[in-house]
Amino acid sequence: MRRSVVLAFTAILAAPAISAPVTPDMVQAGSDVTGKFVAPHPGYDYEKRVVMIPMRDGVKLNTVILIPKNAKGLPIILERTPYNAGGFVDDKPHMRDAARGAFREFIDDGYIIAIQDIRGKHGSNGAYVMTRPPMGPLNPSKTDDTTDAWDTIDWLTKNIKQSNGRVGMIGSSYDGWAVTMALLAPHPALKAAVPESPMIDGWMGDDWFHYGAFRQNSLDYYLGQTTARGRGESIPREGSDDYLGYLDAGSAGAYAEIYGFKQLPWWNRVAAHPAYDAFWQLQALDKLVAAHPSNVPTIWLQGLWDQEDMYGAITTWEALKRSGHGANNHLVMGPWYHSQINRTGETLGPLKWNGDTSADFRKNVLLPFFNAHLKDRAAPPLPEAMLFNAAEKRWETFADWPVAEKQAVRPLYLKPGFALGFDKPAGGEDSYVSDPAKPVPFLTPPVDFDNHARWTTWLVEDQRPVATRPDVLVYQTPVLSDDVKVEGAPFADIFLKTTGTDADVVVKVIDVYPPSYAEQPELGGYQLPVSQDIFRGRYRGGFAHPQAFKPGETAEIKFRLPTMNYTFKRGHRIMVQIQSSLFPLYDRNPQTFVPNVFFAKPSDFKKATITIEYGPSAVLLPVK
Structure with missing residues (x-):
């Protein structure tokens, strides 16, 4: 009885007091969300x-x-x-x-x-x-x-x-x-x-591939662009280092499989066309x-x-x-x-x-x-x-910038003792072991593809950290006594042998700053890449028709490098670096010829000894 009285009294206190009749403007009708609102924007120009x-x-x-x-x-x-x-x-x-x-x-x-x-x-x-x-x-x-x-x-x-x-x-x-x-x-x-x-x-050389080598950070773009009409999904990375993440996955196709890319029509089309065919x-x-x-x-x-x-x-x-x-x-x-x-x-x-x-x-x-x-x-x-x-x-x-095939060039030859010069040397060779288990990084690890500052400037990254690796050949000129002006597209013309049946070639043209550089001291000794690219060797005979290397047989790989308009200044040096990977930006070549590198198996990835022949090997520079 007492509890009922208390509850009734509480309800009376909680109920609103009605002091006037309800008018039509008080009655809720429909949704309070209009769906349309035109802002007046006073003062907008x-x-x-x-x-x-x-x-x-x-x-x-x-x-x-x-x-x-x-x-x-x-x-x-x-x-x-x-x-x-x-x-x-x-x-x-x-x-x-x-x-x-x-x-x-x-x-x-x-x-x-x-x-x-x-x-x-x-x-x-x-x-x-x-x-x-x-x-x-x-x-x-x-x-x-x-x-x-x-x-x-x-x-x-x-x-x-x-x-x-x-x-x-x-x-x-x-x-x-x-x-x-x-x-x-x-x-x-x-x-x-x-x-x-x-x-x-x-x-050929924009977002997805460079001369047949696949740019693996494209996978992030594919997922974000094709999983929704607006902003799409992101790859749910387990770690923070893309170098290790892609290395642990194996091939680019295996990485894509881990993250469900078979659901993406665009990825399936790309993966089915690794060569430069009609697609x-x-x-x-x-x-x-x-x-x-x-x-x-x-x-x-x-x-x-x-x-x-x-x-x-x-x-x-x-x-x-x-x-x-x-x-x-x-x-x-x-x-x-x-x-x-x-x-x-x-x-x-x-x-x-x-x-x-x-x-x-x-x-x-x-x-x-x-x-x-x-x-x-x-x-x-x-x-x-x-x-x-x-x-x-x-x-x-x-007034007349040349198309690449009509420009005059001077061969800058690889020479004995890891020298570089415009005079052609006698024959000889240098070798290195390319190990897919330890690919050369395009940036010093850890690599984070989401790090915008490093990504946008990786092409001007100092090359000294990789120059000391045993799987990177480094050739350089003596200190320049005169300026060397280059106007046009260089070509890499590399003669090599491999103990494997496939190979990638990376060639970099680099401006080496003097050890001491008063104008900007932090650039002392800096190795500034001016032009570089990668070429998948299986396409040396034609981009639509891959072919295996014959172990121990010399093959010529000639490809265009990015256009330059650059002066190598007196007191600097010109350097050329040669290697076989640029990871994880580009997928690893297994160095075993397989039908589709996207789907190379772990057992396909093998060490290979790459031998560069100097004498004929050169970078063809459009020197003025």
Whole structure:
């Protein structure tokens, strides 16, 4: 009885006192989440539109458009991306602060900015295909990124009344690939284009392979890019050292198997095509662009130490020049890592420049280039080529930059006593044991592929830590009594024998600083790589047709190294390093010939003695 009274009294105290009748505005109806909210944005100096632009097949692509207030007769800069168009823009009152920094020069000069998610990614509809091939044997549909760019530009010029009907395209890496695809059949309103570090040929020398050697950090990208429309999964690494993680797994295919990659269609296609067969040949954009050249004025731009897409811009520009279409195409190579043109460019690893090379180039060259073609403003004519000389810390312009096969070269020969020189020596040889169980690291372990600072600058990493390894051959010149200027693409021309049936060859051209360097003491004795690459030896007779080595039989391996514009200064030395692995960035060659290196078994990985013959072996330098 007492407990009931207490409970009743408590309930009375807890109940709200009703002092007025309930009116209709008090009654909850539906959800408190509106689903739509249009912010008034007082004081904003631009209008932001998010639209779904229809393509010819009915698929709609998410596009973010920034239009300055009171705009009239402005051109449009378009970037197409798989990296979330919405993430390129922040909600800030001023347009120059809202858009990413690389657009700032355009915004200050009066441009409309449009950023679009490519088909199947983030806010866009449709199916995503990694670097979707052009319509044809590999793409039986009626659309590709050429038609999507055409349809987008058509919609933008017809539906943005503030525009002058002219569009320029820009973008780096995958976005540079999208610019290149647009150039295969450009819309008439596309008046200028700048593919920055474009992904052009993923097998020959861009993201996925270099001359047949697989870049294992591609696996992280595959998972993140193809497991979700937005940001995808990450590899759940057990340890923090990718050197040990990949070594313990065995082959790249075994590593992929551990983490479930058989579920990924793109990985399965890559793994099934380790050689340069039709799958890769039919989507090589340098060849396609040369076969279908456009009249759109274009700057092909990349970094001299681009750790991701070193191959695409220079080879596409060369293909166009070779086929007689160089007049409206220009080559630019700056002192940058991958996409550093869109960031600050005051330094590259230990190297320091005279100011911000990226911002200066955007302001003084890139913006005037677009203004000339999109705003009819007078601008100095662009040279055929502009390349930064890192040793001189300055830009140099060229009225006639040579394509690789037409350049004059001087052989820099490997010589007895691990010497290096321009005079040809008598025959001889040096050997080392290449052990797949102890591969040469591309960075001093521990290696963390997620460490952005080390990843972006690994191509300028000091090579002294590996120069003392017994499986790295090191040749160097005497101290230079005069400057040696190199302009063009070096070629490695190496004659070797192996006790195995397969082999990789890594060749590095290095600038060795004097032991004491007053201008920057930390560079004393520094071994700065200027040009380096890897070649999978099984493709020495043809990229589509691998062949085994015959143990003990001399084979010539000749391949192009990345382009240089560099002065080896008096008092320095030129060094060449030769090795057989660059791990874990590139997968290990088992040194036993197997049908598919991706799926080499543990028993296939064997030591081999590699013998380099000096006399004929040299690096062919385009010395001026």
